Amino acid sequence: MGKILRDFLGLIKDKASISKAALLSSNPNALSIRLAVLRATTHTPAAPPEDAALTAVLLLGETSRSTASPIITALMDRLRRTGNCVVALKCLLVVHHIIRRGPFILQDQLSIFPAGGGHNHLKLSDFRDGATAATVLGYFLCSSSSCAAAVKENQERRISSFLNVDLVKDLDSLVVLVEEICRGPQLIDGDSLVNEIVGLLSGDYLSSVNEILVRLSEFNERLSYLSFGDSVELVCALKRLQDCRERLTVLYVVNKPSVEMMWGLVEELKGKIGMLKVYKSGPKLLSWGKASESTRYGERVLGTFDPVKCQSGRF
Template identity: 35%
Template sequence: MGQRKKLRDIVGAMKDRGSLVKASLSRKPAASATRATVLRATTHKSAAAPSERRVAAVLSLGLGSGITASACIRCLAGRLGRTRNAFVALKCLFALHSIMIHRSSRDENLCLYSLCFEGKGFLNLPKFNDDFDEEAMEYSSWVRWYAALLEQSLIASRALGYVLSSSSSSSSSSSCSQLTREYKREKMRAAASSDLMRELEVLVTSLEQVCDAPGSLHLQRNDLVYGVVRSVCQDYRMIRCEVFSRVEELGGDERLGSSSPRHLTRLLSALERVEDCREKLALLFVNKANADGLWDLIARTKTKMRGLMRDGGRSSTAVLGGGGAWLPWRDRFSANAFTAVW
């Protein structure tokens, strides 16, 4: 088996060299340079992750002008679509994710991503499988998970209206970013509960996708997989932050006091879906990024909601501290009451 792997690495190195020669013969210097940079950062060599120098070279393209970045992303996506090698695929996905993370603060309107991915499941890797050996098939499961996670990240970004990435909420961000976060909070306070609910459900789906990581966590000993999980952990913090802010807003007494039974049911379902992820997320990230109080907030919100939903809305009353009384037979709230009927 060791000889087979060595032979595979040799064949892969030959393919990489042949691709570089082909790229150098292009009559378009800019396209040739972009392709060569991508090839050097996504080699077939399975022993290690690409060097920081190679990743930085790809990032310099991905963070350039719209035309340059678009060409780089299309080149990565094209190599990803053609390869059947799990290590090449993981390196392409890692490079794409790095560009998404670092470019988010300057591409809030998603123009670049819409241009490159056209709103579709652009990676299209649910059936990716490198069947060279059992280990390659295990790495293939990481490729499928990582691709689905990046696609879901873009879906969530479109739903929120801005790129869902850790860099836009970094604690070391500038005062401009602080103003952006304050603007988001004010926008959330003014949003309709139905809109916040839709956003929360999309974010919960993103958490579930993170949670759906392969069971072969021992492969994190590989530098490449470790780097992938570390990058995903950064985005996981961002997703938790977005989930927390929406649960906090939707779980306020005023919002809950004016919610229909259908809305309460949807919210309770979303909260339970988040809690179902708790054990796997703790295992994947070794309890990192779990100190924000999300689990306590969910428990408190569920306790308040269960009080509202008890007995299907037919029992006695309890003071909510404002917001009107729900009239179950009319599915609305009275304007001059301060108690909720259940």
């Protein structure tokens, strides 16, 4: 009975929102944008947006920048004002699809919102809702905003040009993403909206694996050129990634060679780094204690006389 009443109230709210938009908007273009966003983010049913409604939003974003900007504004306004988890999740689903397969103009407007500059804050920290689906918001948001880029044709060449310190930071950002995906919910019987999000997170996990593999392969090429600090940070990132393995195996049943290849390369790199540093400087180099001031001074002095080397071991 409670679900029927909730769905009925949601249906009334949706009808009221559409009627209000039609009455208050004097601009046909603004009205079409507002209606497209409302139809893609309805209170009911508690299911993913219909393909037709989602496609309508994406197609509107292909026309021009002047159209794409109001779409993002309307979507963010809808997300920030709602107190309903179904509407919020649908808004995030639309954001995710814009990032993954939306037109460039729409993606560009999403990246620079708000128009005054700054980061695209979705401001979900104050969101409160007693429904189970609300627990997905934070996890889904991190995945949506981070795992966006498709694999570029010249990605390996681009990554090979990174400085070691930048490559470590790049890998660390992907590990952070995997850690957030690792916090995601499990499938819930009968909840198609949450299950849709879990499916998207699974896809983002696979995308992350492919991105991480490229970077691990690059590290494998340039191990002998890593500084002590870069080696320590790399080992820490690899350890954090390994800590996610058990949870990821439970959440996402993914039988892909790339996944096993990634875990194997993580183990291989950790072993190689340990052996290489012990060979070069003795067994105390990778200890986790504080180095003495004289040791740090020696490292700084010796570091100034290191010959210039290419960052990638390929060149």
